[in-house]
Amino acid sequence: MFIRALTEDMQIRDMHPVRDDAFSMTVRGKTYTERKAAGEAILAACKSMTEPDKPLDLGQFRGFPMQVQLKGEKFVVTMKQNLTYTAELADEILGNVTRINNALEKITESLEKQQRGLVTLEGNLENAREEAARPFPQEEELAAKSARLSELNAELDNAESGKDKEQGDGKEPPQEPSAPPVPGGDKPSIRAALRSYTPPAPVAAGTEKSHYRGDVL
Numbered sequence: 202m203f204i205r206a207l208t209e210d211m212q213i214r215d216m217h218p219v220r221d222d223a224f225s226m227t228v229r230g231k232t233y234t235e236r237k238a239a240g241e242a243i244l245a246a247c248k249s250m251t252e253p254d255k256p257l258d259l260g261q262f263r264g265f266p267m268q269v270q271l272k273g274e275k276f277v278v279t280m281k282q283n284l285t286y287t288a289e290l291a292d293e294i295l296g297n298v299t300r301i302n303n304a305l306e307k308i309t310e311s312l313e314k315q316q317r318g319l320v321t322l323e324g325n326l327e328n329a330r331e332e333a334a335r336p337f338p339q340e341e342e343l344a345a346k347s348a349r350l351s352e353l354n355a356e357l358d359n360a361e362s363g364k365d366k367e368q369g370d371g372k373e374p375p376q377e378p379s380a381p382p383v384p385g386g387d388k389p390s391i392r393a394a395l396r397s398y399t400p401p402a403p404v405a406a407g408t409e410k411s412h413y414r415g416d417v418l
Contacts, residue, residue, distance in 0.1 A: 204319065206283035207312040213282055214305050217263040226298070227260040240294035243269075247276045247290065263305055280304065 217225070226233050228242035243259070246269065250257055253271035256279070260267050265280035269290075276290040278301055288304040290297045 203284075204312065204315045207308055207315060210282045210284055210286075211308045211312060213264040214308060219263065219302055226262045226301075229260060236295055236298045240296075240298045243278075243290070243297050244292075244294065262301060265305065267301070278304075 226239040233239035256268040256270045259269045278288045280286045286304045288300040
């Protein structure tokens with residue numbers, strides 16, 4: 202799109218060449234064939250603007266209509282056909298004419314830049330197509346590992362399903378066998394005696410000795 206627009210704008214520009222012996226610029230309805238007179242007319246038009254922040258139709262140059270507008274602290278000339286080109290003005294009579302002309306001359310540079318970018322993009326696209334057409338070296342290995350992974354996942358799912366089934370079948374878990382009865386009738390076992398043993402209450406100090414004396418006497 203940009204290439205086509207730049208190409209058409211360049212053709213319009215080249216239909217109105219500017220040389221030392223061939224110069225023409227229309228400012229505020231008057232055609233000037235001298236650069237100095239055209240530059241003076243441009244400055245006069247800027248000074249006469251009552252609303253400088255609004256675009257003013259300035260004239261025409263090399264097939265491009267011109268407008269001027271105050272942007273910030275600078276007057277800017279805008280030229281538009283398919284695309285827009287701008288030139289910032291200064292307090293230079295001849296310099297302003299040169300800036301306006303240079304803005305149009307840069308169309309060639311912009312077109313070449315776009316063409317180089319297009320060539321680069323086309324080359325990258327071709328390389329991408331070649332890469333996509335090449336076989337993947339590890340494709341078979343990847344397929345085998347993917348198949349093995351699917352098998353392992355299936356086995357794991359089966360194992361989990363079997364485990365859940367065992368836990369959810371409603372059967373009570375097996376009970377540990379109770380200890381066998383103690384032989385010998387009603388005699389309690391040593392373990393039972395130890396469980397039922399109650400230690401005696403502590404004896405007050407001095408009482409034990411007095412009882413011992415009494416027994417001896």
